[in-house]
Amino acid sequence: MATDIKDTAHAVEAAAVMRLLPARPRLLALGEPTHGEATLLDLRNELFRQLVEQEGYRTIAIESDCMMGLVVDDYVTSGTGTLDDVMERGFSHGWFNASAPNRELVRWMRAYNDGRPASERLRFAGFDGPLEMTGAASPRQALTALHGYLSARVDADLLPCTAETLDRLLGTDDRWTNPAAMMDPAQSAGRSAEAKELRLLADDLVALLDQQWPHLITTTSQDNWDRARLYGRTATGLLRYHYWMADTSPARMTRLCALRDVTMAHNLLAVAARGPALVHAHNAHLQREKSTMQMWEGPVEWWSAGALVSARLGEEYAFMATALGTIRHQGVGTPPPDTVEGFLYALPEDRCVIDAPRLATALGDTRPAPRVSPYHGYSPLDPAHLAGVDGIVFVKDVPQIRKP
Incomplete structure (x- = not known):
């Protein structure tokens, strides 16, 4: 069996990933089982470079605020702002996103785009909502941006309200x-x-955007139109999220988790419409199965963004789950040999790409035990999910994160 598993292992390269898939996917999702480890972000950066140079990918989308991501996209496409400013204002979830590897990613994308025509430039997207575990942003930015876009392009009589009304209601x-x-x-x-x-009012503004589509798409750039759609999705999504934050029913946290992944899914579908993209986020957001989490109110379960997008895109969505051997600085030692990570840890490679269906075949009737993590920030690969994974990126040992 060990020989069979070894035969499924290949170097972590774009070509090896593509050989696992029936065709080049529109969205290639690379999951990670923990946040904040530079090794995993460096690996993501190198894979994205190869996908750009060898497979024609032009966009990377990461688990970060979709509105803040516009700051990064402006910088990498046109040089707007400075790198320091972009790293300060362009990433959410600061404890893991404003990192040295992300800085290097942005720097490389800006350098790559310099002097290239717009059609060949790399694009950056955040696909998370303006949401944190501690709450959600004000809908002000998205609502006022949508209203401003429309007020500059359609008859004022068609607008459902004035900017002053929005400001008063937002408080x-x-x-x-x-x-x-x-x-x-x-x-x-x-x-x-x-x-x-x-x-x-947000619903009426989005409806007006749809009603004026033929006019707007001919009088504005595609980028401006795409952003207006993003403003609409974000404004209505945030207001919906805030509505359910005020809920007192037992389903409250299930709804909030589900709404976040619906927001992610809608943003990913918009990214997919632009062309092939690498997507990077936690495995739980990208998997095809339902996600689960133990909350203070009890366990919650909801359909992940990956499940929602996969249902829409079919084979144009591919999911590569990352699995880890050790994170010793977080107390995660050598995996037990009867777990998926334990089987993979026995391979000689420090990092490799595994054909997940072939791994499942090699395991045969052997049922790997679920790995139990002593570190709450790391989620081991669920062996029951192997059938829904196109490939596994395995990293044997994750060293101490370097400082940003």
Whole structure:
């Protein structure tokens, strides 16, 4: 059996990944089982470079705020701003995203694009919503940007409200971002009279965007049109998220987790419409199975963004799950030999790409045990999910993260 597993292992290269797939996918999703490890982000960067140079990929989308990602995209495509400013304002989830490998990714993309025509430039996208575990952003930025786009291009009589009305209803941003609302629904502004009116206005603004599509698509650039659609998705999604933050039913956290992944899925489908892209996020967001999490209110289960996108794109969506051997600086030692990670740890390679279906065949009737992690920030590969994985990227040992 060990020989059979060894035969499935290949170097982590774009060509090896593509050989596992029936065709070049529109979205190639590379998951990671933990955040904040430079080794995994460096691996992602190298794979993206190869996909660009060998397979014609032009976009990378990562688990970061979709609105903040526009700052990065402006920089890599046209040099707007400075690298320091972009790293400060272009990434969310700062504890793992504003890192040295992400800085290197942005620097390389800007250098690659310099002097190239627009059609050949690399693009950057954040595909997460403006959401954190502690709460959600104010819908102000997305709502006012959408209103501003429309007010500059359509008859004022068609607008459902003025910018001043939006400003009055939005109030101060801290009423939306209050972190206490995540634990206490009564602290949420999501079901206030103003929030309910904003949901209706946001819906009307998005409807107006759709109604004026033939006019807008001929009087604005494709990029501006795509951004207007992003503003609409984000505004309505945030208002919906805030509404359910104020919920007191047992399904509250299930709804919130599901809404976040729906937002991710919609953004990924928009990325896919532009052409082939590498997607990077936690395995749990990209897998084809339901995601699960133990919350303070109990276990929750919801369909991941990968499951939603896979249902829409079929073979144009591919998922490579990353599995790890050790993260010793986080207390994760050598994996038990009867786990998937344990089987892979016995291979001589430090890192490799594994054909997941062939691995499942090689394991035969052997049922790997689920690995139990002593570190809450690391999620081992679920052996029950092997059938839904196109390939496994295995990294034997993850050293101490380097400082940003």
